[in-house]
Amino acid sequence: MESSSICRCLFLPTLALLLVSPARLRAAEPAAAGGEADPYQWLEEIGGDKPLEWVRAHDDATAKRLQARPEYNDLYRDALTVLNSASRIPQVEQRGSLLYNFWRDEAHPRGIYRRVSLEGFRAASPEWETVLDVDALAKSEGKPWAFGGTIWPTGDSRRGLLLLSVAGGDTVEVREFDFQSRAFVPNGFTLPAAKSRVAWLDGDHIFVATDFGPKSLTTSGYPAQVRIWRRGTPLAEASPLYAGATTSVGVSARAIRMKPGSPDLILVAEDLTFWERKYFQYVGGSLVPLTIPATARVVDGWGDSLVIELKSPWRRLGHQFSAGSVVLVPKSRLQGGDFDPMVPDPSFDLLAAPTPTFVIEAVQVTAKGIYVSALDNVRGRLFRLTPGPAGWQRAAIEFPDNGAVAFASTDDDSGDAWVEYQSFLSPPSLYYIAAASTVPEPVKAQAPTFDAARFEVEQLSAVSADGTPIPYFVVQAKGAKRDGTAPTWMFSYGGFENSLTPSYSGSYEDLHGAYGKLWLERGGVFVLANIRGGGEFGPAWHQGALNENHYKAFEDFEAVARDLAVRRITSPAHLGIEGRSNGGLLVSATMLRHPELYGAVVCGNPLVDMRRYHLLLAGASWMGEYGNPDRPEQWEFIRKYSPYQNIRAGMKLPPILFYTTTHDDRVHPGHARKMAAKMEALGYSFEYAENTEGGHHGSVTNEQLATRLATTYTFLWEHVR
Numbered sequence: 001m002e003s004s005s006i007c008r009c010l011f012l013p014t015l016a017l018l019l020v021s022p023a024r025l026r027a028a029e030p031a032a033a034g035g036e037a038d039p040y041q042w043l044e045e046i047g048g049d050k051p052l053e054w055v056r057a058h059d060d061a062t063a064k065r066l067q068a069r070p071e072y073n074d075l076y077r078d079a080l081t082v083l084n085s086a087s088r089i090p091q092v093e094q095r096g097s098l099l100y101n102f103w104r105d106e107a108h109p110r111g112i113y114r115r116v117s118l119e120g121f122r123a124a125s126p127e128w129e130t131v132l133d134v135d136a137l138a139k140s141e142g143k144p145w146a147f148g149g150t151i152w153p154t155g156d157s158r159r160g161l162l163l164l165s166v167a168g169g170d171t172v173e174v175r176e177f178d179f180q181s182r183a184f185v186p187n188g189f190t191l192p193a194a195k196s197r198v199a200w201l202d203g204d205h206i207f208v209a210t211d212f213g214p215k216s217l218t219t220s221g222y223p224a225q226v227r228i229w230r231r232g233t234p235l236a237e238a239s240p241l242y243a244g245a246t247t248s249v250g251v252s253a254r255a256i257r258m259k260p261g262s263p264d265l266i267l268v269a270e271d272l273t274f275w276e277r278k279y280f281q282y283v284g285g286s287l288v289p290l291t292i293p294a295t296a297r298v299v300d301g302w303g304d305s306l307v308i309e310l311k312s313p314w315r316r317l318g319h320q321f322s323a324g325s326v327v328l329v330p331k332s333r334l335q336g337g338d339f340d341p342m343v344p345d346p347s348f349d350l351l352a353a354p355t356p357t358f359v360i361e362a363v364q365v366t367a368k369g370i371y372v373s374a375l376d377n378v379r380g381r382l383f384r385l386t387p388g389p390a391g392w393q394r395a396a397i398e399f400p401d402n403g404a405v406a407f408a409s410t411d412d413d414s415g416d417a418w419v420e421y422q423s424f425l426s427p428p429s430l431y432y433i434a435a436a437s438t439v440p441e442p443v444k445a446q447a448p449t450f451d452a453a454r455f456e457v458e459q460l461s462a463v464s465a466d467g468t469p470i471p472y473f474v475v476q477a478k479g480a481k482r483d484g485t486a487p488t489w490m491f492s493y494g495g496f497e498n499s500l501t502p503s504y505s506g507s508y509e510d511l512h513g514a515y516g517k518l519w520l521e522r523g524g525v526f527v528l529a530n531i532r533g534g535g536e537f538g539p540a541w542h543q544g545a546l547n548e549n550h551y552k553a554f555e556d557f558e559a560v561a562r563d564l565a566v567r568r569i570t571s572p573a574h575l576g577i578e579g580r581s582n583g584g585l586l587v588s589a590t591m592l593r594h595p596e597l598y599g600a601v602v603c604g605n606p607l608v609d610m611r612r613y614h615l616l617l618a619g620a621s622w623m624g625e626y627g628n629p630d631r632p633e634q635w636e637f638i639r640k641y642s643p644y645q646n647i648r649a650g651m652k653l654p655p656i657l658f659y660t661t662t663h664d665d666r667v668h669p670g671h672a673r674k675m676a677a678k679m680e681a682l683g684y685s686f687e688y689a690e691n692t693e694g695g696h697h698g699s700v701t702n703e704q705l706a707t708r709l710a711t712t713y714t715f716l717w718e719h720v721r
Contacts, residue, residue, distance in 0.1 A: 038609075040677045044616065044670035046662060051673065055662070058676065058688040062657075066687065066714045075518055076710035082514040083702040087447035089428040092121070092418055093150070094409045095157040099418075100131070102147050109701040110134040111147050113162075115179075122443060131182050132162070144693060146700045148172045153200035154257055154264070155413070161189060161198060161206070169665040169695040170618075174198055189231065197223055199254040201266070204231040207253040208238060215246060220621035222250025226268065242280065242287060244270040249621040253282075256301040257412065258331075265301055265331065273624035274496075275311070281335065290334040291316075295539075300365035305330045307351070307365055311539045316348070324354035324538040326363055326372065349392060351385055359538040361499065364407050368415025368435040373405055378459070378471060378501060378536050380405035382419060384438065395438045400426070402457065404501035422504040424475045424526075425452035427513060446504075450516030454478060457502070462563035465555040468532070468544075472560045473502065474569060475526040487720045488525040488570035489515075490561065494533035494553035495582035495625060497542035502528075511709070518713045525570060531556035533582075547627045548637040554590045561597045573599045576720040578712070580604035581667055581696065582625075588643040588675065591653060600719035601656040602712055605667050605696060608675040610642035611635070616668035644675055649682045657687040657715045659708060666696040687715055 043051045066072060090101040099121050104111040112135075114128040138145040148163030158180055163172040174196055176188030189206055191198070195217070196210040209223035210216075218224045224246050227238035244251040249271035255264035266282035276294040280287040292298075295311035305328045314321045321327055328349040351370065352360050357377045364371040369386040382397045382405045399405050403423035408430060410417045415435030422428040427448050431440035456478045461469045480486060493500060506515030506526055519526060530536045533545035533553040545553040561577070564570050577598050579587040584606020591601045611629050613619040627634035639645055656679075660672040669690060676688045689711050691704055699705035 038612075038674075039681075040674040041670075043673040043677060044668065046669060052662075054677070055673065055688075055690045055692075059690050062687040062689050062711070066711055066718075069714050069718060071717050072710055072714045075713050076706055078517045079514050079709040080702060080706040082449045082512050082517055083706055085447065085449070085512065088512050089420065089430050089444055089446050092409055092430070094118075094411045094416070094418060095152060096411075096413075098157065099409075100150070101128070103128075104702055106702075108133070108135055109703060110138055110145065113147060113150075131179065132177070137164075144700070146695075150177075151198060151200065153203060154255065156203060159185065159188075159203075161200075165695065166193060167663040167693045167695070168661075168697070168700040169663040171195055171665055187232070189229070191235070195221060195223060197226070197250070197252045199252070201228060201255050201264075205229065207241070207255075208235070209250070209252050218244070218246050218248055218250055218620070220249045220618055222271075222618070222621065224248070224251060226251050226253045241282070242268045242270070245272075248272050249274060256298075256306070258301045259303045262304070265306075267298060269298075271621075274621055275624045281331065283335075288335050292329075292334060299326070299363045301331075302328060302365055302370065304332070305347075305349075306334065307363060307370065309360070309363060319348050319350075321350060322353060323540065324359055325350060326352040326360055351392060354538050357537065359535065359541075361535075362407060364410040364417065366410050366412050366415040366417075366435070371407065371410060371417055373407060375499060375501065375536060378473075378499070378530055379403070380421070380501060384433075397433060397438050397440055399431075399440065402502060404503055423502045424457045424473065424504065424506070425455055427504050446512065449513035450521050452516070455516075455520055460563070460567070462556075462559040464532075464552070464559040466552065468552075468556070470529065470531055470556045470559055471536075472527055472529040472563075475506075475520065475528075476569070477520070477523075480525070482568040484565065484568045484571035485574055486525045486570045487523060487717070488527060488564065488575050489519055489716060489720075490527040490529060490564070490575060490577045491583070492529040492531050492557055492560075492577075492579060492586060493581075493583040494531040494545060494557065494579075494586050495542075495550075496533070497535035497539065498582075499535040500528055500530055501536075514709060518709060519716075522717070524716075527560070527564065527569075529557055529560040531560070546625060547634070550626060551637075551641055553586060554593060554641065557586060557590055558594055558597060561594075572597050574720045576600040576602065576716040578602035578604065580606070582607065584608070584667075584672075585610070585643070588656075589641045589646075591656065592643055592646050592651070593641070595651060595653045598654045600654050600716055602659070602715065603656060603672070603675075604659045605661065605664055605669075606658070606671055606675070607667060608642070608671045609644035610638050611645060613671070616670060618666050619668070644671075644678065647675070647678060647682065653684060655685070655687070655715070655719050657689070657712065659689040659691075659711070661694040661696070662690055662692045663694060664696045687711075 045051050084106045092099040092101050098115045100115045102113050112130050113132040114130050116126045116128050120126050134147050144167050146165045146168040148165045151161040162175050162177045165172045173193045174191035176185040178185050194211045199207045206229050208229045209226040216225050225243045226241050229238035251270045253268045256267050258265050268280040269277050271277045279290040293314050297309045299307040308327050310325045312323050330347045352372050359375050361373045369384045371384050374381045384395050385392045399421045405421050408418040408420050417433040419431045420428050427446035429445040430443050432443050433440050458474045461471050464470050504513045505511035531553050535542050575598050577587050584603045587601050588603050588608050607613050629635045629638050658672040658676050660669040676686050679686050694700050
């Protein structure tokens with residue numbers, strides 16, 4: 001699930017790198033897991049008349065109250081101005097000599113998919129060519145379409161597969177598109193709205209994993225079967241390639257480009273859990289298992305070898321590689337055979353290895369070299385690896401310190417790359433890196449949305465309950481008094497190896513610096529906490545908060561909250577906390593554990609009912625992160641923090657705002673609905689906002705996002721000022 005900025009979501013399985021990942025949208029189970037009575041389970045019926053009546057009543061009440069406050073209109077105006085700014089950095093994807101971009105603004109609320117030449121993009125005002133107008137398509141077809149992305153065939157930019165989602169959910173419709181005529185291909189590859197995973201094999205064949213009927217989906221709602229579909233034939237005649245277990249997370253297939261003149265390597269993957277998978281290579285009509293660790297990820301191909309990212313230590317053919325390493329291994333050495341396990345194989349290459357503070361973030365393979373982005377004490381680094389007579393040569397590509405670097409696009413053939421840099425106080429800038437150069441060329445920069453000269457950034461550290469140092473960033477006005485009265489907004493996530501890095505957006509990737517206008521310039525302090533469960537310090541940092549240790553993420557967060565008070569940066573009455581998705585679980589759980597630490601809580605698209613999370617939508621796929629509540633020994637540690645089960649009458653809780661979306665088909669909106677309803681029955685007040693359009697990321701249009709931002713900040717300003 002990711003781009004140059006911070007994604008606040010429950011991550012999709014690694015196989016989702018091939019496409020947008022689906023999640024099952026299904027009705028509530030007839031009885032609560034374990035037999036417990038759940039009087040609010042009826043709110044899990046996503047589109048039912050009674051649940052939607054409850055949603056409208058509570059959403060309207062919150063909107064009426066918060067929108068009547070004096071801050072709201074100015075916050076909404078400023079948010080929308082930032083979100084619609086023409087100076088935003090386009091998220092580009094290079095295809096040959098063209099750059100493609102999806103763009104939303106005031107004139108195109110649902111967005112346009114557009115393109116421009118490489119040279120044309122360098123102009124002050126590029127002349128973009130519209131490829132697809134999503135607003136016009138939605139109007140002509142009478143459906144609230146949201147753009148879901150493009151799946152390109154290797155080496156071919158004439159045709160691709162467009163993904164379209166109704167109302168912004170993960171479930172997508174797939175349509176083949178002709179980029180020369182800018183029209184959908186008549187009788188081309190087309191799949192109805194479903195939970196499909198697709199990838200190109202060649203110009204006339206695609207891998208398709210979708211709902212083929214009974215027993216073709218896993219309990220997580222992902223495809224359990226993948227087939228090869230030939231152009232011009234019915235989908236029902238697609239050739240079966242692999243069928244996984246319905247208890248796994250899902251399956252998919254892709255073609256990996258190898259050395260010139262060699263056929264593509266067909267790779268099939270079955271995600272056994274969120275963090276474990278098995279790979280097969282399709283050879284001569286048979287599937288050959290690859291002998292790599294279950295936690296490893298195949299990134300891409302190079303020559304006759306595969307680039308593999310390790311999440312656990314690996315001893316293989318005389319080599320010992322540490323967790324977090326990136327290695328290059330000949331494909332022949334991954335298919336079994338008689339090899340001396342104690343004799344080092346010289347064909348193995350260690351491309352990159354971590355240190356206690358230096359971790360690999362992402363790897364991009366091109367024909368001219370391999371790019372690696374990394375974090376050095378949560379600060380972005382980038383380097384390129386190229387083969388030479390003396391082995392792989394590593395060349396650093398320098399960017400300003402104390403920021404984040406992330407790939408926007410790499411061109412497989414030329415080896416060129418587009419990279420985005422940003423920091424808490426520096427707007428996103430897009431750089432071009434030629435394959436023959438290590439000097440990034442600045443091409444575009446977003447105009448500042450606030451006066452950064454007034455503010456400073458400091459990286460501090462708290463000590464968690466078990467003695468672990470927990471770093472966090474503080475963004476505040478220069479010379480600010482530390483008297484414990486500063487309104488402070490603290491954000492974190494703490495799961496799925498998701499790293500939170502310095503970002504001009506503050507927290508969410510789609511804010512484009514709005515937090516500066518809506519929070520910093522109005523006198524607020526922003527805090528980003530790098531707690532365990534994330535990936536800021538490698539696999540071990542994430543694994544330290546898995547399953548029975550998930551409570552350590554809460555302890556880390558609480559340690560930062562206490563440290564802010566000790567340093568007099570703020571105090572509990574002035575501290576507002578926010579988390580979304582897994583972060584929503586974080587803030588709701590710690591609110592109940594230590595309500596005295598916080599002055600307000602913003603809980604977005606959350607998990608809260610951890611007794612039933614695995615029965616709702618894609619929840620079963622996350623049991624590798626949290627555990628299985630149907631197993632008594634695992635429910636024993638889950639129940640201790642599950643917010644829905646732990647809230648009770650008579651607690652002194654801070655004010656809380658829940659927000660979610662009706663069409664979130666990844667994290668069920670029933671979580672937020674049920675928690676709010678239970679709080680209401682126990683006599684607690686709360687705010688509730690549910691956008692009827694938008695998926696897990698919450699918004700289809702900038703107007704919807706501006707409404708959510710204005711609602712959130714109005715709530716925070718009311719309670720922590």
